[in-house]
Amino acid sequence: MCIFCKIANKEIPSYTVYEDDNFLAFLDLSPITVGHTLVVPKKHYANLLELDEATAKEALNVARKVALLLKEKLNVSDFNIVNNCGENAGQSVHHFHIHVIPIYKKGDLEFKVQTKKLSDEDFKKLHTKIIK
Numbered sequence: 722m723c724i725f726c727k728i729a730n731k732e733i734p735s736y737t738v739y740e741d742d743n744f745l746a747f748l749d750l751s752p753i754t755v756g757h758t759l760v761v762p763k764k765h766y767a768n769l770l771e772l773d774e775a776t777a778k779e780a781l782n783v784a785r786k787v788a789l790l791l792k793e794k795l796n797v798s799d800f801n802i803v804n805n806c807g808e809n810a811g812q813s814v815h816h817f818h819i820h821v822i823p824i825y826k827k828g829d830l831e832f833k834v835q836t837k838k839l840s841d842e843d844f845k846k847l848h849t850k851i852i853k
């Protein structure tokens with residue numbers, strides 16, 4: 722059984738900060754910042770794309786509630802709310818989860834990115850490919 726299923730089933734302990742019928746939120750054991758929390762459905766879904774629409778909506782709502790809780794209790798106003806979807810995107814636990822990461826100051830979490838330059842023609846082709 723996957724590690725987050727075991728946490729959801731209370732087979733292994735976690736620092737749970739929020740729980741309702743369908744979701745659990747607990748402190749990440751490798752926190753990027755103090756209060757880094759994971760929002761996890763009790764039912765196993767491998768990743769975001771596997772969720773049904775109602776669960777996907779609920780997940781974001783729970784992430785919002787958790788951010789509000791951390792805002793109040795940890796006196797922090799900014800957050801990165803992140804989902805890694807798939808191995809190449811950095812997902813290491815294949816049970817859907819949302820990271821709620823308090824950001825206390827600029828640079829607490831930096832995404833190293835290199836933006837691409839696309840011509841108008843490139844954008845037109847890409848747009849057509851996506852919408853057709």
Ligand code: DGP
Nearest residue numbers: 724735748749750751805811812813814
């Ligand atoms: P991701 O890389 O997006 O799949 O994030 C997985 C996160 O889960 C990572 O930040 C570390 C955390 N994690 C892994 N195992 C455990 C665990 O047993 N308990 C808790 N609380 N967090 C865990």
